[in-house]
Amino acid sequence: MTLAGASTGIALTQELSGLADEALAARCAWLYHVGELSQGEVASKLGVSRTRVNRLLQEARSDGRVSIRIDHDAARLSAVEQAITDSFKLDFCLTTPPIGLDDLDLSDPNQRAVQGRIARRAVGVAAARFFEAKLRHTPSLTVGVAWGRTCMEMAANLAGLRAPEARFVSLMGSFGRHGGASAFEVVQGLSARTGGQGFFLPVPFVADTPSDCRVLMAQSVVQETLGVAREADINIISVGELDEQALIRQLDMISATDLNALLGSGAVADTAGHFFDSDGRLVHDHPLDGRMVALPAAEVGRVPTVLLAAGGEKIAAIRALLLSGLVDAMIIDGDTATVLSASTLPDHTNH
Known part of the structure; x- marks a missing residue:
């Protein structure tokens, strides 16, 4: 559902x-x-x-x-943006200029890494400009954020903005085995760039067992932080694909056995500690069920939520999140948007 x-x-x-x-x-x-x-x-x-x-x-x-x-190139992108917006009933879809990344072979790990890095940088820059405008209009925003390299790129590209009344709060456990683009680092980056307040869940992203997860979720500091997350004015999340090259596997946040179990349950996407199948439904009955320390998906969905989507290898994952009802708007690299539009929607570009 x-x-x-x-x-x-x-x-x-x-x-x-x-x-x-x-x-x-x-x-x-x-x-x-x-x-x-x-x-x-x-x-x-x-x-x-x-x-x-x-x-x-x-x-x-x-x-x-x-x-x-x-x-004008921007007009042609507007056609893609509007088609995606209409098809998935979004408030908006904002694309970056395409630069031909769709020609790369994503089955080649090196080419996939190159296109991913460029796409994340493009989306991060666009998201930073969007976010700066939001903060200038409402300097006291409370912002819920997930983890991921695209969210980190957004934080890294914020510039010349002070918003000491802003609050940034993680939607999920903030630590993994190897750091990486954890929710803690995203919150820390945003608060450092803006002078705002940072709130993070000082617990692992994945608990060892469901009972451990319940103990962690019951801690007062976790409940206090989740209380801030429930007060968010806007959420900014990214999307993860599920394969051996995905960041969640590269950082060993989940095991190969966990990944295979998720795939066997039909999962194709993850965001903010939740897994979705190709129809946008939450996936349960897998080894990670009950072990993810995160704000429930239904509570994330009560807040206007912007998805940052970067990389052609994430097409299936992006489509799943757009179908989930969790996402209200999307910022996406132009190459991926063009492929998503062509593979999902009627041709709206020949106007």
Whole structure:
């Protein structure tokens, strides 16, 4: 059964007010002329004023970008974004410019590592700009965060922003055997970059047994931190695929036996301590069931949640999370978005 999704009624916007006028005008033109949104709806979706939308549309018509077709790479990406948004009922999908990573052979570990690194950096930069705009608008945000390299890239690319009233809280246990991009490191990076407060669960990501997990979850410091997580205004999560090259295996957070059991149960994706099958359903009845120290998925889904998705090897995992009802918006690299759109949706790009 899919999750309910956010119940707060808050619509997430792309916050693109800092985008160059040329690219922003192309997005405005596509949404207005092709997507058939009103100027007010375009302004709301992109996070800019209606006056600016009106000016950009006039400029796009006067300089010839809008005629029978809209000629700009950003407009073509807008078609992919809108198709994904509509298909999965998101508040928005924001893509980075594609750079041809879809030509790489993802069965080759070296090529997979290269495309993953580039895709994560691109999404991290875009997510940082989105997040900076959110914090400037609401400096006292409480933000729930998961672990992962893409979330770390977002934290690393925050710049020139002070938000001492902001709170950053991990949605899951903060420690693994080998560190890596743990929830602790993500929270620490965000709080250090902004001067905000950091709250993390000072316990392992995976408990040894379900009974150990219950003991850890009952600790007062864990309950206090989970209480902060339940007060989040927005969650930012990433997605993990499930194979031997996945970070969760590379850092030995789960064993090969655990991985095979998850795959045997139909799991294709993980996020914030939860596993999902290809239809977006939570997967139970596996050796890790009851051992993940994390905020329950249903509680994560009550808060507007942005998915950071990077890398073509994660197509199946991304689709699963989009079907789960857990995600309200997505920031994704352009190459992966193009493949996701082509493999999942009708062709919306030939406008």
